[in-house]
Amino acid sequence: MTNMRDSVDRSIIALLQEDARLTTSEISRRLGMARSTVTERIARLEQNDIIRGYSAIVSPEPQLQETRAYISLRCDRAARRAVVAALKEFPEILECASISGDFDLMCTVTAPCAEDIDALLDELSELRGVISLEARIVFCQKFARGSIAATCPPRHIALVG
Numbered sequence: 001m002t003n004m005r006d007s008v009d010r011s012i013i014a015l016l017q018e019d020a021r022l023t024t025s026e027i028s029r030r031l032g033m034a035r036s037t038v039t040e041r042i043a044r045l046e047q048n049d050i051i052r053g054y055s056a057i058v059s060p061e062p063q064l065q066e067t068r069a070y071i072s073l074r075c076d077r078a079a080r081r082a083v084v085a086a087l088k089e090f091p092e093i094l095e096c097a098s099i100s101g102d103f104d105l106m107c108t109v110t111a112p113c114a115e116d117i118d119a120l121l122d123e124l125s126e127l128r129g130v131i132s133l134e135a136r137i138v139f140c141q142k143f144a145r146g147s148i149a150a151t152c153p154p155r156h157i158a159l160v161g
Contacts, residue, residue: 005045005050008031008033008041009041009045009050011031012027012031012038012041012042012045013045013050013051015027015030015031016042016051016054017145018145020054020055024038024039024042027042066110066111066112067110067111067112067113067114067116067117067137067138068108068109068110068137068138068141069108069109069110069111069117069135069136069137069138070106070107070108070109070135070136070138071106071107071109071120071121071124071133071134071135071136072099072102072103072105072106072107072133072134072135072136073103073104073105073106073107073124073130073132073133074102074103074104074130074131074132074133075104075105075129075130075131076129076130076131077104078129079128079129080104080105080129082128082129083105083127083128083129083130084096084105086127087105087107087124087127090120090123090124092109092110092111092116092117092120093107093108093109094107094108094109094110095107095108096108103134109135114137117135117137121133121135
């Protein structure tokens with residue numbers, strides 16, 4: 001697998017991240033390139049596992065509000081694998097990444113409300129090997145690339161003064 005990408009590859013990727021349903025003809029038009037060149041480049045990006053797939057982004061139902069949070073965990077190094085294995089058992093945890101800095105792991109979490117995230121924090125703090133944790137609640141996602149949809153539409157607020 002290669003990570004070598006030039007500006008044309010990056011432009012193709014950016015267009016597909018914005019709208020995965022764009023046709024090669026439309027991408028070709030926007031980039032001012034031959035359709036066959038764009039087709040070959042997309043095929044190469046797919047073969048090199050740079051483009052791993054395409055997905056539909058489903059808008060959440062308005063009545064189903066979710067609270068998103070990022071939870072950072074500091075772990076006993078010897079217990080880190082066991083902590084990661086335990087984290088996989090929590091359906092609220094969408095993803096877990098090893099990170100640099102003061103913490104060892106970062107989890108993206110969704111739950112119906114902040115109280116549910118608070119209860120999750122209590123459970124996570126009791127896991128063997130977790131030294132400390134810290135949570136950050138997401139107020140609103142401003143934009144997203146890839147398969148994660150922005151979760152709060154713009155709202156107009158009238159200022160009275």
